[in-house]
Amino acid sequence: MKKSAGIAVGVIVALGALGTAGAWYTGKQLPATLEASIKQANDEMAKALPALGVNASIELLSLDRELFSSNARYRIKFSGPQDGELPSNLEWVVNDRIEHGPFPLSRLKAFKLMPVMASSNYALEQSPELEKWFAATKGVSPLNGQVSLGYDRSVSGTLELEPLQLPLDESTNLDFSGLTLDIDSSADGRDVSGRGQMDSLKVTSSLGDAPMSIEFQDLSLDSDLSKGSSEFYLGSNEVRLKAIALSLGSDNKPLLLKDVVQRDETSENGNFLAARYSYDVGMISYDGRDIGSSQMVWSLKNLDGKALQSMIALYGELMQADWQYQKTSSATGMPELSAEQEAKLKADLEQLLAGKPGLALEKLAFKTANGESSFKLALDIGKPASLDLPAPELAKQLISQFDAKLVVSRPMIGDVVSAQAAISGETDQEAIADQAQMMTEMASGMLLATELATLQGNDIVSSLHYANDQVDFNGKKMTVEEFVGMALAMGGGLGGGLGAPALDDEAPMLDEQLPEEGEASAGDTEQQ
Template sequence: MKKTVGVLSGLVVAVAAVCTAGAWYTGKQLPEVLDNAIAQSNVQLKQSMVGVGGSANLELISLESHLYSSTARYRIKVNDLMVGDEPHSFELGFVDRIEHGPLPWTRLKALKLMPVMAASNYTLEKDASSAELFVVSGGVAPLQGQTSLGYDGSTDSTVTMPPMQWTDAGGSVLKFSGLEVRATGTKDAGQVTFNGHSANVSLNVLEPGRAPWNVEVSGLKLTGDMSKTEFGYYVGTSALGVAETKAVLGEQQKVLVIKQLEQNAASEINGDTLTGKVAYKVGDINFDAKPVGSSEMLLSFKRIDVPAMQSLIAWYQKRLPELQAAQARGQAMPSVPMTEAEKAQVSADVQKVLAAKPQFALENLSFKTANGESRFSLSVDLDKPASLELPQDELYRQMITQVQSKLQLSKPMIGDLAALQARLQGQSEAQIQAQQVAQTGEMVGMIALQSQMATVQGNDILSSVHYADGMVDMNGQKMTVEQFAHLIMANLGALQPRG
């Protein structure tokens, strides 16, 4: 028995010694680790602000280190963030209580026994900038998180926002059920996965002299699996889903319900070129208790030269304040003066982008009702012209190598939408004649045939356009670009109301 107690006592002493040594090691390494993490965060913040105006920067204010724990304070500064037409600047402070490894107490309480270098527990600090957020969150920190840092540089994080409620002087109410996001990352965030969820957010607006309106979003989910490229940004897959969106609108307080709203994105890099797709899906649309239909859209891009595009984005970001100022002065097409060096660099980057033969496509835009489905697709292929100084017509001819579009318009779907419109206008089912509804689709088909813009096959109105080598093939009829443009303008003119 004494021998057993001695062995156990020895193990306890050994573990305590290891933990003390590990904590000391962590304390010595922590300043460097925090500096690297903040530097990486600022790179990501800079990239995320491209195109939205303004700037953001994270800095370490103080670090108090002890044997088993440290306390760090950070500040994030956001300057000239454009919200609507107005720039906004603000600062937020965070306090971070860092437990040194290898066995931080918060992880032990959660039965997480894998040794880690440190466990970070940060919260938004209450100050003049954040005081209002603490009010709407009921005094609980509006943002807090935990991150475990492994000895191999990997991270395991959870970020949470508590339930919040905000009410303005007029009685409008915003309610938020809270948010939780879990993320993992390899060393230097080379690969990142995340998933998050929020149960509900609702906004009820009351305005004097206007009917109230309400929007409620429920079942929000997001996931992602991303890898950092040598160019500093991430590629991979991500998804955002909303189970249901419900809106109550107008004097009659009619209800719009959208279910199974999804966005799925995927991108990959091959050498210096980027390829990606973004898909949108609406599973069901219902208005005023009447079924409308469902919809899908798929966008894609191929062969985007990354170094050249990054150079163009960097130039745009640098000149963005001048462009915004010109736009504020009322210039419809704002421009800024460029030096000869800038012109040469921008021209070289544009030609490099075009030399990769990029393609941009709306691969599918579809809408489906109970009795029919319509589809549309469009793709544009580009190439490098001999010079960007060519006459405009010749420049476009060399730069745009191919355009393809296809339209399949369902006559029964047109009839379904005509019947829906009649119901929304107050007509009863008895008043809506099936024959009249069917004739709506037939009438559209007849107009399409007369305009030479489409053909009709059974229940489908079909139109296809293919451009290449300066010629247009429209529904099997070949014509020049000028003849095609004349046909389009003639049909648009026929649609104008006559006095």
């Protein structure tokens, strides 16, 4: 028994010695580690932020070292153009209590037993610029968190924005439930993942006779990214909202968007990038009545990564020059490109076009209980012989291929008309059904009469394909010049009204729908 107790005491002493030695080692390594981390962060922000219209940098103000912990203070500077609403320069000071590894006490309390080099516990420091923000959180630091640094220099941690209630002006208020974001990163920041959660964010306004409120409910964030050879982050991001509730006016009838999801995926194949962006709304509801769902999907392909990086860097340079220009000149607008910048931009654009990039709206759809209408288009771009060609020839060489298709569901038209009638207060179901049928037939007749569309089952369809200077419009092949002439003629026919001469064969049917014209044509009927 005594022997077992002695072993236990020995283990505890050994662990204590290990912890003390590790803490001493961490304390010795900490200054160099912090400087390296700050330099890396500043380098990354210098590359990415100017193109977004802002600059930011981090500076270590002080570092007080002890055996088991250290206290650091950082200054974060933000700068950007003076736009009259936001300050052009902003500074935050962050206090950081750094627990030395290998076993920081705060991690042991949370049952996190994996050894780490250090654990950082940071929070914003109060300042006159942040006075309102601190007041809204009742004196608690509105931004705080914890970050652990592994011995392989990987990083994992949590960022928290505290709940707050804040008046934005005399008539507008913000109510925020707070947000928690968990982040993991590899040593060089090439692999990054994040998970976030927010219960609600609500803005209300009581200005004049038109009160307004908008609320975002139950938000979640999910991100997994890795840097590719092009230095762009590849992978996926997803943002989910259970609902977006919008209320306008004194009648307090809410517009509700349910199950809102935004996703983006970026990939790389050799030197070329591809991306896909989707936006889904599970249900659109007004005043308690479900109307329909919607979806939009965009995609990009064959984007030359090196050319794109170079163009982004040039744009960042121009933004920087614009800020300086605003400070030293009363003139407005971007400063002119230098000859060197023009040549660089032209070379980057030619390299980008040589990759034959493409843009597509894969789907823009609205779906109701009885039908779905959609629109899609795809544009493939090529490299012209010269960017200095006349505009018509340049456009012809730039557009390698173009496709577009519109599908309008006749039952969906009726659903929308019925919903609109019900929302406006109509209660006679038979009258609603008659109105929906009439509007469906009217819309269908007008589109089909102009030959802008064809009828395929219950769908009104219009399609356009262009390639090699040839157009296929609703199955009819023609040259570009013939298509332009036809479009102009159709436009003239539409502008002339329903009784346009170009639609003689349809005129009797349309006249019957209009009493005035029906009476005027009575004599013609007798002559027939």
